[in-house]
Amino acid sequence: MPPMSPMTTNAFPDGRQGEGTAVPSLMEQLPEGGLVATRLDAALGWARKYSIFQYPFVTACCGMEYMSAAASHYDMDRFGAGFPRFSPRQADLLMVVGTISHKIAPVLRRIYDQMAAPKWVVAFGVCTCTGGFYDDYSTVQGIDTILPVDVYIPGCPPRPEAVLHGLTLLQEKIQKQGRRGR
Numbered sequence: 001m002p003p004m005s006p007m008t009t010n011a012f013p014d015g016r017q018g019e020g021t022a023v024p025s026l027m028e029q030l031p032e033g034g035l036v037a038t039r040l041d042a043a044l045g046w047a048r049k050y051s052i053f054q055y056p057f058v059t060a061c062c063g064m065e066y067m068s069a070a071a072s073h074y075d076m077d078r079f080g081a082g083f084p085r086f087s088p089r090q091a092d093l094l095m096v097v098g099t100i101s102h103k104i105a106p107v108l109r110r111i112y113d114q115m116a117a118p119k120w121v122v123a124f125g126v127c128t129c130t131g132g133f134y135d136d137y138s139t140v141q142g143i144d145t146i147l148p149v150d151v152y153i154p155g156c157p158p159r160p161e162a163v164l165h166g167l168t169l170l171q172e173k174i175q176k177q178g179r180r181g182r
């Protein structure tokens with residue numbers, strides 16, 4: 001396919017010549033003269049949901065299951081959502097994996113605040129969702145007490161299939177958000 005050009009031409013896709021006025025060359029460049037039209041919201045949602053950059057905030061045993069979901073057998077990246085970025089400024093999904101103590105909670109919140117919008121949060125495993133069986137003075141009883149959570153993935157630990165299901169639910173949510181991004 002020839003490179004797209006901002007230049008204009010007076011030739012139509014079917015070979016007809018224009019009446020001396022230029023028409024956008026985009027019409028000419030598309031295969032078979034086809035034309036694609038969409039809404040900006042739909043295009044943005046589509047692009048965002050298949051280019052998720054995760055920041056994995058991993059603290060405990062759920063990390064093993066996270067690695068399993070990300071590795072070749074389950075291959076999270078085939079959904080366009082598995083590329084980890086260990087900088088909050090380059091990530092748009094905060095994947096919180098494992099038990100969150102009150103001591104580490106301010107760090108988690110600071111990382112969330114450093115991420116640029118639009119951004120999303122997944123609570124991975126029952127410890128992040130509710131504190132799990134750590135019903136004690138040192139554990140945050142659900143990260144939604146300190147962050148807005150978009151998807152909860154239950155389980156101790158969650159199976160990789162559940163992780164992939166949660167990820168696809170998040171992608172559906174992103175698609176519906178459009179330009180707002182939340």
Ligand code: SF4
Pocket residue numbers: 060061062063097098099125126127128132155156157158
């Ligand atoms: S949910 Fe279970 S596997 Fe995951 S961090 Fe908590 S105790 Fe560990």
